[in-house]
Amino acid sequence: MITDMTLGQFFPGKSVIHRLDPRTKLILTIVFIVATFLASNPVTFLLLTVCTVALVMASGISLGTILKGIKPIIFILIFTAILNVFLTGGVGEPLVAFWIIKIYKEGIIRAVFMALRILILIVGTSTLLTYTTSPIALTDGIESLLSPLKKIKVPVHTFAMMMTIALRFIPTLVEETEKIMNAQKSRGADFSSGGLIKKAKALIPILIPLFVSAFKRADELATAMECRCYRGDKNRTKLVKLSYKGRDALWFVLSALFIGGVIVLGFVAGYMPEELASTNLFRIMFYPI
Amino acid sequence: MNKIEIQNVSYTYSKGTPFQMVALNDVSVAFEKGKITGLIGHTGSGKSTLVHMLNGLYRPTSGRILLDGQDIWEKPKEISKIRYRVGLVMQYPEYQLFDDTVRLDIGFGPRNQGLSEQEVEERVKEAAEFVGIDDEMLEKSPFELSGGQKRRVAIAGIIAMRPEVLVLDEPAAGLDPRGRREILGGLVRYVERNDATVILVSHSMEDMALYCDNVVVMSHSQVYRSGTVREIFSDADVLADIGLDVPAVAKIASALRHEGIELEGELYTVEGVKRAIIEYIGRSGK
Amino acid sequence: MEDIIIKTVGLGFTYDDGEGETNPFDGKREIPALSDVNLEIRAGEYVAVLGHNGSGKSTFAKLLNMILTPTVGKIYIDGIDITDEGFTEDDVFAVRRKVGMVFQNPDNQLVATVVEEDVAFGPENLGLEREEIRRRVDEALAVAGMTEYSSHAPHKLSGGQKQRVAIAGIIAMKPRVIIFDESTAMLDPRGRQEVLDIMERLNKEEGITVLNITHYMDEAARADRVVVINDGRVELDGAPKEVFREVERLHEMGLEAPQGKELLHALECEGIAIDSEALHEEECIAALVKYLKRI
Known part of the structure; x- marks a missing residue:
């Protein structure tokens, strides 16, 4: 069921991450994403992994929740890994050679790290952003970060309001879809059998009532909003005003160190003294992926 | 004769997830053929789940639902045939x-x-x-x-x-008295003409008293009481224990009896109580 | 002089055929929804507007809040003519600030994904200071008994809680008047009770004028004054005791009286006149006991 999904959900809490300004978290998330794509050798991946684990621990989100969130992407992980295993060429003898399939050592290493990259990306961004930031704070953050665009007449507030309302009504509409499907099933509608065209046709009795009701809801909501004196962002104040605090500054410094670390560790290998660079440990740690 | 029998039915939502919730807990109840049975209970008492289940929309986690003695889930592939036999009118249909x-x-x-x-x-x-x-x-x-x-x-x-069993979840919700009468009166005609069995979910005890033959009371995922309208509404205290009301006029009749005024008859409709009072006055020799 | 907060003079409204809104139930848009309504509602009153589905009672509510504009007649809110041609947008919002409205479907009036953010929506639109918004939100949640739910998501609440x-x-x-436009119609008995309790508290403790648009007789019986609208006209207007005395007329309009009253009326038709004043359950019981013990 759609409502059981943990990925993308918000888990209220009071951790350091929860209390960060949403704008800080948005910027940190972008930094984090860039860092994951810059990571190019085991040492940088190690740094990424350590930082991700630290983030998860700081957020107070349980391991079970994190694992549950990973569940829906397992297929993508496996798929990426397999693709990399088969499609990566290599030097030297393949480990397995069968018909047109050749598997190289490089392919396996690449597959592992590609999967790790996606995993870190998902766990890191969801911990930083969706798990620990209420949708409304997120919307406020985006609105605030984009507010300079208001000067060139981009309707930032309108977009933010639309996003809030969408977030508010998604669960309602999901519930409604289920209700309508049940109602039509009771009248003998069949959604599972038949060819593509028949299946598409079977959706009509669901889609029409769903649209009718969504428009009715939109109409009523608009009236209700007007009755509560809504007139866009004209003369509008906010209950929650975003303000950067000391801890936000601290996190900006940390993230600068972090991305700096990733970049340095990525390029530093070529400049190491010969005796260090020739050790086995070094070769493994700085193996280019 | 029983048209539908529910035997030891349990149902749990989202089983095996943190959102797990027991909606029905070992429920056994029967619905008589050719009668209108009212189903009452608070929101969340399990009556809505039961109603969906009669229509084959949810499958019991355990237990059986018998329609004319036949398990409706005997051939799961043919459940849609059951839906033609047991019609369901949902809330705000x-x-x-x-x-x-x-x-x-x-x-x-x-x-x-x-x-x-x-x-x-x-x-x-x-x-x-x-x-x-x-x-x-x-x-x-x-x-x-x-x-x-x-x-x-x-x-x-x-x-x-043309279902043999018609299940209705609050068919008169939001309608004024005249609208309620039109819709519920139509049900009575349907039962009479087709010898159908009707199961009616409603929060209105007044409607229950007027239109139903039997009443099933649900509370906390179980059947709390079941019986004829007269049995269920004759004692206001039993329903009050689980926070449900009896029709206002039944409360009045019950208060009068507490005062030592011996009323007898169908003490849950305006008409019934009126007759009982007239009869009482006659008996008291005035 | 008593403070008259709402006054209508010869108020009438006709829906345009075609694009006109139908009333939620059984609405007939070809006939005028309201005609010649003359009402005065004093500040602090608790008024029930009673009528069957499509009687025009919801149209009346929407006119007071400027969702609809009257076809003929005048409406004065707190002495100001809101049908004035020269009304600016600011004036409209000033009226809406005074007259708040709670609608039927609890789902379709909540905007935000967190309860307290939703409560803050109105004050935010008024452009109040942050501290003032915070104070009002906390106060309002306390009055509605929803403080403990302040950080919940609205879609997880029950119907009554949403409302x-x-x-x-x-x-x-902080409106002076709150109109409840069939706000209990979609709720279960428990939710209805909760909402009715708040209505009464708002009226008695906060001094807010309450208009409850409803077709539930027992709700109307709880108000201080009942206005019955039928086919767009005010048919009855008075204290609940006076209005519900007219059982026959209510029946003609497709309405009923509370069951106790219906019982007394049925007995009266049989020649047993007991007490025409009794309305609430306890009063009916007392009257019946008194009468029946005497014989």
Whole structure:
């Protein structure tokens, strides 16, 4: 069921991450994403992994929740890994050679790290952003970060309001879809059998009532909003005003160190003294992926 | 004779997830053929789950549902046939309307049943008559109608499948007294004409008292009481224990009896209490 | 002189055929929804507007809040003519600030994904200071008894709770009048009771004028004054005791009286006249006991 999904959900809490300004978290998330794509050798991946684990621990989100969130992407992980295993060429003898399939050592290493990259990306961004930031704070953050665009007449507030309302009504509409499907099933509608065209046709009795009701809801909501004196962002104040605090500054410094670390560790290998660079440990740690 | 029997049925939502919730806990209850049985209970007492289950929309986690002695889940692939035999009118059913005309919409169910066009036409006519929809309205788009009319069209859409059992979840919700009477009165006619069995979910104890033969009371995922209307409504305290009311007039009758005024009869409708009072006055020799 | 907060003079409204809104139930848009309504509602009154589905009672509510504009007649809110041609947008919002409205479907009036953010929506639109918004939100949630749910998501609440959030959202704007437009119609008995309790509290403790648009007789019986609208006209207007005395006329309009009253009326038709004043359950019981013990 759609409502059981943990990925993308918000888990209220009071951790350091929860209390960060949403704008800080948005910027940190972008930094984090860039860092994951810059990571190019085991040492940088190690740094990424350590930082991700630290983030998860700081957020107070349980391991079970994190694992549950990973569940829906397992297929993508496996798929990426397999693709990399088969499609990566290599030097030297393949480990397995069968018909047109050749598997190289490089392919396996690449597959592992590609999967790790996606995993870190998902766990890191969801911990930083969706798990620990209420949708409304997120919307406020985006609105605030984009507010300079208001000067060139981009309707930032309108977009933010639309996003809030969408977030508010998604669960309602999901519930409604289920209700309508049940109602039509009771009248003998069949959604599972038949060819593509028949299946598409079977959706009509669901889609029409769903649209009718969504428009009715939109109409009523608009009236209700007007009755509560809504007139866009004209003369509008906010209950929650975003303000950067000391801890936000601290996190900006940390993230600068972090991305700096990733970049340095990525390029530093070529400049190491010969005796260090020739050790086995070094070769493994700085193996280019 | 029992038309539907529920035997030790349990149902748990989202089993095995943190959202797990028991909706029905070892429920056993029977619904008599040719009778209107009321189903009452608070929101969340499990009555809505039970109603969906009768229609084969949810499958019991354990236990059996027997329709004419036959387990409805014996052949899961043929559950849609059960849905034609046990019609379900959901809460605010007007949202299920979708077709171009009222006529087509009412015919949606019968057409899914695989009936001939001629047969469908007959069914539509019959169902329309039951709920008081005239020929002119049949050609209109369902979206042009008023809320009360839409409600009637939606109910006709179920009746047109000519179900042996008709389950209705709050069919009169949001309607004024006249609208309620029209819809609930139509049910009584349906039962009489087709010897059908009706299960009626409602929060209105007054409606229950007026239209039902039997009442099943649900509380905390279980059946709390079941019996005839007279049995259930004769003791206001039993229902008050789980926070439910009896009809206001039954409360009045019960208070009078507490005062030592011996009323007898059907003490749960205005008409019944009136008769009891007149009879009491007669007995007291005035 | 008593403070008259709402006054209508010869008020009438006709829906345009075609694009006109139908009333939620059994609405007939070809006939005028309202005609020649003359009402005066004093500040602090608790008025029930009673009528069957499509009687025009909801149209009346929408006119007071400027969702609809009257076809003929005048409406004065707090002495100001809101049908004035020269009304600016600012004036409209000034009226809406005074007259709050709670609608029927609790789902379709909540905007935000967190309860307290939703309650803050109105005050935010008024451009109040942050501290003032915070104070009003907390106060309004307390009055609606929803404080403990302040950080919940609205879609996870029960119907009655959602409606209480909607009410808190209106209270936070500090209106002088709150109109409940069939706000209990979609609720279960428990939710209805909760909403009715708040209505009474708002009226008695906060001094807010309450208009409850409803077709439930027992709700109307709880108000201080009942206005019965039928086919767009005011048919009856008075204290509940006076209005519900007219059982026959209510029946003609497709309405009923509370069951106790119906019982007394049925007995009266049989020649047993007991007490025409009794209305509430306890009064009916007392009257019946008194009468029946005497024989």
